[in-house]
Amino acid sequence: MHCIVTGGNVKVLAKAVHSLSRIGDELYVEPQEDGLALRSVNSSRSAYACFLFAPLFFSRCRLHSVQSVFRSLTTLEKTVEKCHIDLDKQKDRLTFTLHCKHGLLKTHNLSFQDSESLQAVFDKDSYANVFRAQPRLLVDTVVHFPPSLEEVTVSVSDERMWVRNHVEEEAEASKAMLTELCLASDEFDHFAAQAHNSVTFCLKELRGLLVFAESTGLPVSMYLDEPGSPVVLSVTDSVLEGNFVLATLSDDPSLRKNSTHKTAPPPPDDFMNDDMDSFLIAMDTSIAPGPSNTGPPPPSLSDDTQEEETDDLDRLPNKKVCLRFLRKDGGVLTVLSKNTPYVCRVASEQTTETSGTKACTLKQIFN
Amino acid sequence: AFQINLTVLLDCLNIFGGTTTPGVSTALRMCYRGYGFPLTLFLEEGGVVTVCKINTQEPEEPIDFEFCSTNVTNKVILQSESLKEAFSELDMTSEVLQITMSPSQPYFRLSTFGNAGNAHYDYSKDSDMMELFKCTETQTNRYKVSLLKPSTKALALSCKVSVRTDNRGFLSLQYLVRNDDGQICFVEYYCCPDEEVEEN
Secondary structure (H helix, E strand, O other): EEEEEOOOOHHHHHHHHHHHHHHOEEEEEEEOOOEEEEEEOOOOOOOOOOEEEEEOOEEEEHHHHHHHOOOOOOHHHHHHEEEEEEEHHHHHOOEEEEEEEEEEEEEEEEEEEEEOOOOOOOOOOEEEEEEEEEEHHHHHHOOOOOOOOOOOEEEEEEEEEEEEEEEOOOOOOOOOOOOOOEEHHHHHEEEEOOOEEEEEEEEHHHHHHHHHHHHHHHOEEEEEEOOOOEEEEEEEEOEEEEEEEOOOOOOHHHHHHHHHHHHOOOOOOOOOHOOHHEEEEEEEEOOOOOOOOOHHHHHHHHHHHHHHHHOOOOOOOOOOEEEEEEOOOOEEEEEOOOOOOOOOOOOOOOOOOOOOEEEEEEEHHOO | OOOHHHHHHHHHHHHOOOOOOOOOOOOEEEOOOOOOOOOEEEEEEOOOEEEEEOOOOOOOOOOOOOOOHHHHHEEEEEEHHHHHHHHHOOOOOOEEEEEEEOOOOOEEEEEOOOEEEEEEEEEEOOOOOOOEEOOOOEEEEEHHHHHHHHHHHHHOOEEEEEEEEEEEOOOEEEEEEEEOOEEEEEEEEEEEOOOOOOOO
């Protein structure tokens, strides 16, 4: 097998390798009739990624070693003119030859071992829900979640997609922060939700694809089916196709447990269309109820807040800051997140209590 | 001749703080009155003068590598920029750095042998990074990476480097450092080969 990558494509190849290295430790290299496939899978086999480069054989070598060949992306961009990839089956050797500026030739001979084919079985065309968005939209969405966050839940309806962090049932209520974002269908290039599903998968592995997509400017397509079916994210252009296949939780407990965040099917919300001026904000403090106990926060607020109006927020152990947006017509929107004002959910309860200590307009807060 | 503790010297030189502020320079004057007297450093910065007196010790004999220019078999002078890149990418799992110098291909080659495989960096004699190329015979020598690592600091500061090997395979690295005033100084490293490699 011998293939040559030239010019700007060397950087694309390098980025694909970096992207794959966030999934697993080993790179599977396979030539096919339709091109060269680079694949990786994680140790628990719950995440798989494949990049297919248009126009071979079978081998597997340490991804880390291949990644070190393309270690410095900035240097690569400036100095590498051509990259040759050769496979020598007799010597069990995979060779990357980088032709660089100033007559410098870098040759990396990596040892590899034969292995069985790595191929994930999925049929994204049969999936009920298909979306496509510019990478910026997804990058801006995931930035709201801490890097340490393991899993995220994506729920879809006809016009909306919700992305929220997945919190384990056993998590301590006082330490849990719930963040949820809502994306409207018009923010996507393509939005087709036939089934109102909710799936939970690992966010960390997705980030590798997003970095690649953002740097190459390619739109990301997302294929969602029922919980248990993997979610597939892919990027394509004329010379490559990348697919990231991530396993999802088969029984999504977040669907059952949290009536406080229940959004499927969500009430017909006109929040998006509301003029912000029509809202007052009340800042409340409360003892945070756990997701599995008492119930939606606002009713309990009315009991406790009277006593805690003047209390220092930090002194009480289970404080949760809750910004309540009170619609003038009586409905309530509640923001549960402490630091991302764009995050909100529609509360299912209807209350007109305004047991807050401070009130100000939305605009003042957002300035 | 005398000997002083290097850490102490560094601490004195950094007495005004390690970081360099642009536009602010520290002046240094070193004085030695003779055997038995301390090495005196006068450091001035921004009108403040500090005097450091460092006690001297009996000097130990430094290693003499017996490297002389008459025994040099191969010599190249490269612009540091290209070597900096190579050294920053060196496979750290390799214990040795192998240097091949030859009048024929591959001319000047740096090789590492790490866990995953080997890597070669070939500099063509016609490269515009190559300022001087004088190789009389094909030589391949290996040097312990741990011994060469300290030289990367000088490499980072330098604009040119001369790489020479003698008939025993001893390596001489000379770095040309140009400071802000345009003054030139040289830093020199010597390293003995790890093992004899008979190869063409």
